[in-house]
Amino acid sequence: MAVKQVVSLTISTTVGSYLYFTIDSWIIITILSIIFMLISLKIVGIRLPAVYAFPLIPFVFPEEIVAKLPIAPFIASVFFFGSVLANKKLEKKPRSKINQVNE
DSSP, X not given: OHHHHHHHHHHHHHHHHHHHXXXXXXXXXXXXXXXXXXXXXXXXXXXXXXXXHGGGGGGTSOHHHXXXXXXXXXXXXXXHHHHHHHHHHHHHSOOHHHXXXXX
């Protein structure tokens, strides 16, 4: 599930950045982005509302940052999902020494 989310968020930002550089009309970019994200979520089979917002991020940032933008969701998603996974692994780790001291 995490891999699907990382891929979906990265693709949505990449599509948004590509459309931002190729089409001049913000309305057309928005419509195409929403349609493409709806189709891509149906293909992947998940529900992820953030996917609809990510293609619109290039409207907020300056152009020099928009070119580097598609890599940002990948790095952030991998970091946060990795952190959650590490936290879950640490929670499941047996605490035998701590339990023995308390008893």
